[in-house]
Amino acid sequence: MNRKHLALAVAFSLGVVACNQSNTAQTQKVNEGSVIVSLSESEKANALFQTYFDESMQMDPISATYVGINDFNDRFRAPINKHNLAQSLAFEEKYLAKIKGIDASALSGQDLLSYQIFLRDREIAIKGAQFPSHLIPLHQMGGAHSYFASLGSGKSAQPFNTAVDYRNFMSRAEGFATYMDSAIVAMKEGIEKSIVLPKPLIEKVLPQLQAHILEDVTKSVFYAPLEKLKEDQDITVSDKEQITKDYIETIKNVIIPAYGRVYEFMSEEYLAKGRSTFGLSDLPNGRAWYEYRIETNTTLPLTADEIHTFGKQEVARILVEMTKVKETVGFEGDLPAFFEFLRTDEQFFFKSEQALIDAYTQVKEKIDSRLPMLFEVFPKADYEVRAVEAFRAASSAGASYQSPAPDGSRPGIFYINAYNLKAQPKYLMETLSIHEAAPGHHFQIAIQQEVESLPDFRKFGGYTVFAEGWALYAESLGKEMGLFTDPYMWYGRLSDEQLRAMRLVVDTGLHAFGWSRQKAIDFMTDNSSLAVTDIEAEVERYIAIGGQAVSYKVGQRHIRILRNKAQQILGDKFDVKKFHTQVLIDGALPMPILEAKIDRWIEQQKG
Structure with a gap:
């Protein structure tokens, strides 16, 4: 059947x-x-x-588009x-x-x-459902205003190959406008219930909206698909003329006004009502809300206190390792001085966006050649390195990954943010590439999509603790693959791990222990060599999506614990390639379910 x-x-x-x-x-x-x-x-x-x-x-037709289901490309998400x-x-x-x-005992x-x-x-x-996240529908890290622009750029999942594709997006734009109006209504309700964004986050959203409010539509990111239309040989001239006319009207009369209405509301009304506090615990029922966010993102029964303590221990441990690197390279001065040297010395930075992208492409080739040392299963899809688009670069993360199309029509994308080249030091290249691409997110997500036996809800689903925990665990494999031989590259690995350790402290500090934005910034400045602009963006990210950032280190720790357990029990029978296959081959799993699965595998391997 x-x-x-x-x-x-x-x-x-x-x-x-x-x-x-x-x-x-x-x-x-x-x-x-x-x-x-x-x-x-x-x-x-x-x-x-x-x-x-x-x-x-x-x-959820937007998610459908992203996973390659094009039946609903003319629809947007339902209004709030x-x-x-x-x-x-x-x-x-x-x-x-x-x-x-369903009788689970029969499965x-x-x-x-x-x-x-x-x-x-x-x-x-x-x-x-008890937590009113819909009252804060937009923030600087994401929301309809952001992903709709990405779709409309013609460089994301929304297809622009046929006349129907263009008509679909015009229809989707109408739905977007309706949704954005509902977002205004939701934010007004949020004001009444004292559930609003902190003011610094509102200030970051405003330029993201303003970027799309233009007099000249040819300067809009949404105009880009029309440039492609000119070259399309499969669409008739008459269709092109009508599509171009209608599409420009849609940009002028639907898309730009939708952004304009939200911008006007947020700048003239919402900003003044923005809160001066930063944590979820400062909102009604906020402590329970944050505990739910921890549960959702880690899949483990952890408390904010446990995570905070673990984070402080890790920050202290990594500082010791960083001091060893300072001594290895012969730097004279204390650790804060070494941090300042790493933040500012010209030798550590690229001169142009193209040089940055070229260097990461070379690192990709280097890592790809070493993956067979630790893996026996590889994704069919490849990935490519790209710069983050200019319209979203100012508030985007330093790097990110977009999964390939399930049908192979689009490769995975490892995005590097070139907005501030001083936030992209050369010593981060190996560790960042491992994390975002191979064998990190690209391996985990692409393999998950390609496993035929997985039901679709798992193939296209995921858990932050698994995805980010795996990517951070993957970073720890660098030395086993013969990377990090340059002490500065090893420092880059430590720097990235320190970022994840600091997140444990800062995220819980902000959302459970009343930390201010400035206290969080000062903590990260004192314990790392991250650029100040990067630190500010990171702290505001934790404020916007509380609980997400703690999952990285928690997930890495849990996967490492499972590996150590398997090695200890199996001894000579332990095969790291097979262990990695077991972790990856069933897609993302909640940590307790992964642990039970690995336990069964260990018993099987004992023979």
Whole structure:
């Protein structure tokens, strides 16, 4: 039975006809060809996973576009309102009830993993509905204003290959405008309930909005697809003329005014109401909200106090390692002076954006040649190095990764931010490339998309603690691959790890212990050689998305603990390549589920 037929059968069995109440693993149902078939619990579960994913893509058409499902490219996300929020919660509750109707004792292997993940995800989503994140729909790290511009640039997931593609985006723009108006309404409600962004974050959002409010539409990032249209040989001249006319009208009369209305509201009304505090704990029910964010991002039962203490211990340990590097290179002066030297000496910085991109491309080739030392499974998709687009560079992270298209039509992208070249020192190249690309995010995400046995909700889903924990763990493999031989490159590795250690302290400090923005900046300045502009952007990132940043170090620690456990138990039977395969081959997993899986693998390897 193919996937479509199976989904139809299980939808029928779970909805129209009462389920068989016996404790057997088989259920007889009628498929669309009126043939009696028996659905095992495995088949019912997998069909349920697929119907969930398909329905979720209809509800979230932007995510559908990003994963290569183009059926909804003409739609935007539903506006923010009580009806749509209730519908979203009801959707999760419906599927929680359905998954509980599956007999987990009849499942094994991949099916059992999927069941456990699906059940957990629905419970977490339902728990999160009590926290009004919809009242803060935009911040400088993301939101509709940001990803819509990326889609509209013609350099992201939105296709611009046919006349229909252009029409789809024009229709999507109408939905975007409606959504942005609803965001204004939500932020006004946030003002009434004292749930608003801190003022420094509002100040960072304003130029992101203003960048799209232009008199000359040819200067807009949204005009770029029309330049491509001129060269397209598959669209008729008459279609091109009509599309160009309509598209320019859409930019002028729909997109630019939508950005303008939000800019006007945020600059003239919202900014004055912005708060002077910074942590989630300063908001109504904020401490519980932050604890939920920790749970969501780490998948582990950790408290802010535990994470804060762990972070301080790691910061102190890494400072000792940094001091050793200072002594190795013969620098005369204390550690703060060494930090200042690394922040400012011209030898550590590139002169141009192109030189930066070229250097990272060379590092890519170097790392690619060494990956077989530690891995036996590799992604089919390649990745390329690109500079962050100018329209979002000022507030973007120093580096990031965008996954390849599942169908292979688009490679993975390792983005380097060239906005401030003094924030991109040469000594970070090896560690940053490992983290964002191979064997970090590119390996983990691309392999996950390519594993055929994974249901789609897992193939395109993920957990910050797993993804970022793996990427930071991957950095720790550098020496095993023969990298970090230059002491400054090794310092770069320490610098990156120190950033993640400081995040544990600063994120919890801001959201649980009342730290100010300046206290967080001072802590990071005192304990690292990061550029001041980079530190400010990092601190404001933690303020905007509390709890996300603690997952890196927590995830790395957990994966390393599992590896050490496997090595200790298996001894000579331990194979690091096979361990890495076990971590990656089932896609992102919550840490407790990954741990249980590795424990089973260890038992199997013992023979």
